[in-house]
Amino acid sequence: MKDRRKRDVVSWNRFFWCTLFLVFSCVLFSGFTFSTFRFFFFGEKFHPEIVSTWRTPAMEALSGDSSAVPAPSIRETVILPDQVLVFLKYPPSSRLFTKEDLLCVYLSANKSSSQSQRRLPPNHIDGKDVDDQIVRCPLIPRGYTVSLALKSGGYIHPGPTHKWDSLVYEALIDRDNTTVVFVKGLNLRPEKLSNASRFECVYGWDFRRPKFLLRSQVISMAQEIVRCKTPLSVLGAPQMVNSSVKASIRVKGRGTLHSIARPGLRSKPQPGPPERKPHKMCICTMLRNQARFLREWVMYHAQVGVQSWYIYDNNSDDDIEDVMESLVQAGFNISRHVWPWIKTQEAGFAHCALRARESCDWVGFIDVDEFFLLSSGVKFA
Numbered sequence: 001m002k003d004r005r006k007r008d009v010v011s012w013n014r015f016f017w018c019t020l021f022l023v024f025s026c027v028l029f030s031g032f033t034f035s036t037f038r039f040f041f042f043g044e045k046f047h048p049e050i051v052s053t054w055r056t057p058a059m060e061a062l063s064g065d066s067s068a069v070p071a072p073s074i075r076e077t078v079i080l081p082d083q084v085l086v087f088l089k090y091p092p093s094s095r096l097f098t099k100e101d102l103l104c105v106y107l108s109a110n111k112s113s114s115q116s117q118r119r120l121p122p123n124h125i126d127g128k129d130v131d132d133q134i135v136r137c138p139l140i141p142r143g144y145t146v147s148l149a150l151k152s153g154g155y156i157h158p159g160p161t162h163k164w165d166s167l168v169y170e171a172l173i174d175r176d177n178t179t180v181v182f183v184k185g186l187n188l189r190p191e192k193l194s195n196a197s198r199f200e201c202v203y204g205w206d207f208r209r210p211k212f213l214l215r216s217q218v219i220s221m222a223q224e225i226v227r228c229k230t231p232l233s234v235l236g237a238p239q240m241v242n243s244s245v246k247a248s249i250r251v252k253g254r255g256t257l258h259s260i261a262r263p264g265l266r267s268k269p270q271p272g273p274p275e276r277k278p279h280k281m282c283i284c285t286m287l288r289n290q291a292r293f294l295r296e297w298v299m300y301h302a303q304v305g306v307q308s309w310y311i312y313d314n315n316s317d318d319d320i321e322d323v324m325e326s327l328v329q330a331g332f333n334i335s336r337h338v339w340p341w342i343k344t345q346e347a348g349f350a351h352c353a354l355r356a357r358e359s360c361d362w363v364g365f366i367d368v369d370e371f372f373l374l375s376s377g378v379k380f381a
């Protein structure tokens with residue numbers, strides 16, 4: 001008994017000094033380690049502010065003094081075979097930049113080269129959300145990294161860069177609370193279910209730092225679509241829905257794939273299936289530079305009873321946004337989803353089906369040059 005008391009005293013003493021030390025450390029290094037400490041203390045609770053550490057250098061580089069207009073940072077860069085996607089993140093409620101404001105900057109890794117920087121105008125800019133804007137830059141020359149510059153002056157630092165041949169590129173939380181993860185580069189045999197026990201799902205911000213990751217079980221996988229059990233702390237954190245937690249896949253014995261997939265970004269978890277879905281018949285389509293056919297195609301299908309359209313846009317650079325805007329103004333329930341990925345039409349349709357399932361009884365998958373032909377007078381509804 002006496003012994004135990006003594007031990008208690010010692011540990012209280014130690015506790016006091018530890019607390020003092022910790023408080024001291026926090027005060028000293030608060031700017032630098034604040035997010036890390038918070039992560040330790042609150043364990044699994046996700047907090048989206050972590051990414052803001054990426055913003056600071058960009059803001060400094062752009063402004064030179066901290067009171068200037070907040071600027072975006074580069075969240076990720078993906079090198080596709082024919083172009084480069086640069087994903088931007090703006091501070092909340094900033095004005096978004098347009099194609100006219102920005103330049104793609106190519107930096108040579110070779111410092112001794114005199115021609116170490118090139119600048120080109122971007123091909124296109126997609127997205128109207130501070131958390132989800134994509135700049136499409138012309139293809140990267142070998143040995144260069146891509147970043148952006150403002151025409152008005154100012155430079156945005158490059159972000160983490162990923163190659164397309166091995167990447168987790170989309171993820172969404174399904175209505176049964178599992179995460180559906182879309183992967184490129186697993187090279188599984190087609191037409192075959194894979195043995196899920198070789199794989200594991202991981203959630204976190206930075207997959208190079210295994211300490212800060214949550215792991216979960218793969219429920220099933222077919223081709224390059226993986227269904228994961230979503231960790232409860234990911235489901236439970238409402239901030240996570242539009243923040244920066246990413247999902248990836250670990251191949252046991254081979255490491256974790258790069259990922260840009262934020263499961264909460266575009267589809268919010270549904271509170272169970274609604275009693276009655278708002279639409280009877282919907283259409284998913286994938287297109288590229290076919291805006292000029294869109295109006296006729298939508299109006300025709302509205303006539304035969306289609307109520308909603310999901311447009312998966314594979315890198316269009318025509319006026320599709322304007323055409324869609326005018327269709328929405330005219331009362332059509334039509335939405336665009338940017339799908340810049342290569343040779344992933346089936347995955348895109350699977351993604352669309354998961355989204356459409358929440359609001360549609362039936363979903364058709366057709367191209368913009370295809371038309372449902374029903375006997376005259378017959379409608380879907």
Ligand SMILES: *[C@@H]1O[C@H](CO)[C@@H](O)[C@H](O)[C@H]1NC(C)=O
Nearest residue numbers: 109110111112113114115143
């Ligand atoms: C770097 O640039 C210099 C001058 O242009 C060139 O001589 C050298 O071979 C380059 N090095 C690499 C690794 O590309």
Ligand SMILES: *[C@@H]1O[C@H](CO)[C@@H](O)[C@H](O)[C@H]1NC(C)=O
Nearest residue numbers: 175176177232235236269272
């Ligand atoms: C999904 O997760 C949420 C939040 O944890 C919970 O309220 C809901 O009941 C879950 N739904 C299903 C189908 O498990």
Ligand SMILES: *[C@@H]1O[C@H](CO)[C@@H](O)[C@H](O)[C@H]1NC(C)=O
Nearest residue numbers: 193194195196197198199252
């Ligand atoms: C999957 O792999 C595990 C271990 O690698 C093995 O024990 C199991 O039998 C395999 N399952 C199937 C269905 O092949």
Ligand SMILES: *[C@@H]1O[C@H](CO)[C@@H](O)[C@H](O)[C@H]1NC(C)=O
Nearest residue numbers: 048092238239240241242243
């Ligand atoms: C999430 O999105 C909502 C509305 O889109 C916004 O009000 C909220 O501030 C966002 N939360 C975070 C943590 O970004």
Ligand SMILES: *[C@@H]1O[C@H](CO)[C@@H](O)[C@H](O)[C@H]1NC(C)=O
Nearest residue numbers: 278279308328332333334359
């Ligand atoms: C389309 O319909 C869905 C489901 O009713 C609704 O949530 C969405 O806001 C509608 N979108 C437009 C552009 O009308």
Ligand SMILES: *[C@@H]1O[C@H](CO)[C@@H](O)[C@H](O)[C@H]1NC(C)=O
Nearest residue numbers: 288314341342343344345348
């Ligand atoms: C999108 O278009 C590019 C170029 O035509 C093509 O390589 C790619 O496979 C297309 N993506 C899909 C999902 O069809």
